[in-house]
Amino acid sequence: MYFRLAKRLLLETDKRLLWKLAYQAGWKGFWSVQRHKKRLRKGQFFPPFLYLSIINSCNLRCQGCWVDVAGKQTKIDLQALNRTVNEAKTMGNAFFGILGGEPFLHKELLEFLGQHPDVYFQIFTNGHFITDDVAKRLRALGNVTPLISVEGSEIISNQRRGRDNVLSQTMQGIKNCLQNKVLTGVCTSVCKTNINDLLTNTWVDRLIEMGVMYCWYHVYRPVGPESLPELSLSTEELRRVRQFVVDTRVNKPIIVIDAYHDGEGRALCPAVTGFTHHIGPGGDIEPCPVIQLATENINEKKPLQEVFNKPGFLREFRELTASNTRGCVIMERPDILLQLAEKYGARDTSQRQTVFNELQAIQPRHSQYVPGNEIPERSWAVRLAKRFVFNDFGTYAKHFRSQNWQNPEDKPAVNGLLPVVSVETSNQKNFNG
Numbered sequence: 416m417y418f419r420l421a422k423r424l425l426l427e428t429d430k431r432l433l434w435k436l437a438y439q440a441g442w443k444g445f446w447s448v449q450r451h452k453k454r455l456r457k458g459q460f461f462p463p464f465l466y467l468s469i470i471n472s473c474n475l476r477c478q479g480c481w482v483d484v485a486g487k488q489t490k491i492d493l494q495a496l497n498r499t500v501n502e503a504k505t506m507g508n509a510f511f512g513i514l515g516g517e518p519f520l521h522k523e524l525l526e527f528l529g530q531h532p533d534v535y536f537q538i539f540t541n542g543h544f545i546t547d548d549v550a551k552r553l554r555a556l557g558n559v560t561p562l563i564s565v566e567g568s569e570i571i572s573n574q575r576r577g578r579d580n581v582l583s584q585t586m587q588g589i590k591n592c593l594q595n596k597v598l599t600g601v602c603t604s605v606c607k608t609n610i611n612d613l614l615t616n617t618w619v620d621r622l623i624e625m626g627v628m629y630c631w632y633h634v635y636r637p638v639g640p641e642s643l644p645e646l647s648l649s650t651e652e653l654r655r656v657r658q659f660v661v662d663t664r665v666n667k668p669i670i671v672i673d674a675y676h677d678g679e680g681r682a683l684c685p686a687v688t689g690f691t692h693h694i695g696p697g698g699d700i701e702p703c704p705v706i707q708l709a710t711e712n713i714n715e716k717k718p719l720q721e722v723f724n725k726p727g728f729l730r731e732f733r734e735l736t737a738s739n740t741r742g743c744v745i746m747e748r749p750d751i752l753l754q755l756a757e758k759y760g761a762r763d764t765s766q767r768q769t770v771f772n773e774l775q776a777i778q779p780r781h782s783q784y785v786p787g788n789e790i791p792e793r794s795w796a797v798r799l800a801k802r803f804v805f806n807d808f809g810t811y812a813k814h815f816r817s818q819n820w821q822n823p824e825d826k827p828a829v830n831g832l833l834p835v836v837s838v839e840t841s842n843q844k845n846f847n848g
Contacts, residue, residue, distance in 0.1 A: 416665060416667070417796065423623075424628065427596070427628070428628065431557055432554065432596065435535065439534055440510050446509075447507045448463045450463065451507075451689070452808060461503075462689055462690060464511070464512065464691045465692060466514055466691055466692070467491065467514065467693075468695050469496065469521045469696060470488065470521040471489045471696040472484060472516045473515055474543060475576045476576070477577060478606075478643050479638065479641070482696075484516055486767065489697050491696060495713055504533070506719075509533075509534045510536075510537070511534060511536050512537050515696075519544035519545065520544065525549075529556055532557075535560075536559040537561075538560070539562050540563055540564070541563065541584075542587070543584045545591050547594070547595070550591040553597050554595045554596060560597070560600060561600070563588055563589050564604070565585055565586075565601050565602075566609055567603075567608060567612050568609075568612050571612065575606075593627070600631060601630050602631040602633060604633045604634070604635045605634055606635035607648065610648065614655070616663075619663055619669060620667070623667065623668060623669050628669065628670060629672060630670075630672070632656055634653065634782070636746060638745060638777075642776075644777075644780075650781050654785070657680070657783070676783065678799075678800075678801035679791050680791040680792065681789055683811070687732075687810060688737075688806075688808050695707065697712070699762075700713065700722060706745060706752060707765045708755075708762070708763065709728070710727060710759055727759055728756075728759040731759070732752075735751055735754075737810050745777070746777075746781075747779055747784070
């Protein structure tokens with residue numbers, strides 16, 4: 416399988432783009448993580464990977480979207496983008512995720528990418544604006560990979576994305592990238608309506624046949640003004656996703672990314688471990704894209720190193736969450752977010768200004784953290800990579816007293832979920848399981 420994957424990379428991708436990926440995302444990305452670990456040992460902090468939602472506008476209206484895509488356009492201007500990326504580069508960062516809304520609606524996107532040829536970018540996009548000309552420009556840049564979202568069959572895609580003819584336009588965007596030998600990925604937010612269509616060997620085989628080099632299965636988060644919790648996966652379905660990812664890695668010549676588990680199959684959250692943080696379209700510095708709460712903003716022009724290291728909302732978010740769950744805090748413990756927002760005066764960073772009500776309305780459920788049901792990696796290469804690059808960096812060992820539980824029932828819980836072990840919160844009385 417490794418030989419087949421290497422053969423695909425060598426024969427189906429522009430060699431210059433492959434070198435950019437290996438050197439900037441791979442080698443430099445590896446050393447950015449090592450610098451991160453060195454900082455942690457000194458009691459310092461700066462996430463080695465940053466995600467930037469550069470614009471809120473989008474041509475689609477996806478189910479469960481937390482971004483104010485129909486609101487007044489808000490975007491990070493080119494000057495602020497360059498300043499932020501340059502600050503991160505001085506800390507050793509070499510990889511940036513670009514989100515929206517739809518990033519290609521930002522008219523300065525390609526100019527921005529071209530001004531930073533020494534780092535690598537991954538663009539989360541629906542693919543509708545990747546014309547043949549745009550794909551040619553991406554190939555010329557060389558330091559970017561589009562991650563194009565596909566949400567199911569034509570009918571399901573229309574339902575999930577809130578528009579007609581979504582899939583055909585997305586597939587054309589993928590085709591334009593692949594015809595220009597741009598290294599391209601496909602992602603899916605796995606939910607009840609698409610799990611049987613896209614979590615299959617048939618779909619993965621189709622991606623391979625097309626020339627797609629990697630795929631990423633996100634798990635649907637019931638957040639936003641229209642969260643649709645009925646689309647959320649059950650615990651067994653979450654386990655099914657994890658097993659499929661682990662098996663595909665050793666059976667198919669395609670790279671499969673996941674962001675929720677270490678090499679032993681233990682759950683983790685990249686924001687809690689400090690691996691990533693997020694900057695929203697208004698410049699707000701948030702733990703992750705789905706948590707629209709912040710106390711700091713890049714437009715205040717405070718040094719990012721200062722913002723990330725000072726005591727406050729972001730630091731206590733990492734510490735308090737790590738002491739309560741290895742899973743997704745917004746799914747399992749929204750009361751923690753409400754407590755922290757109240758303590759530090761964190762503001763609602765959305766345009767709709769309903770985030771606090773949305774958090775109060777969330778019905779907590781298990782996310783990727785189900786103790787005793789870990790599925791370790793089967794691929795030795797992935798286990799090795801996660802050991803040195805993607806793990807919890809000791810975060811949970813320092814804070815999470817229950818990390819060795821075999822079952823959730825082994826310790827007292829709040830309505831079937833993990834208890835807050837460090838504080839009592841006024842919001843717990845409203846916590847529903």
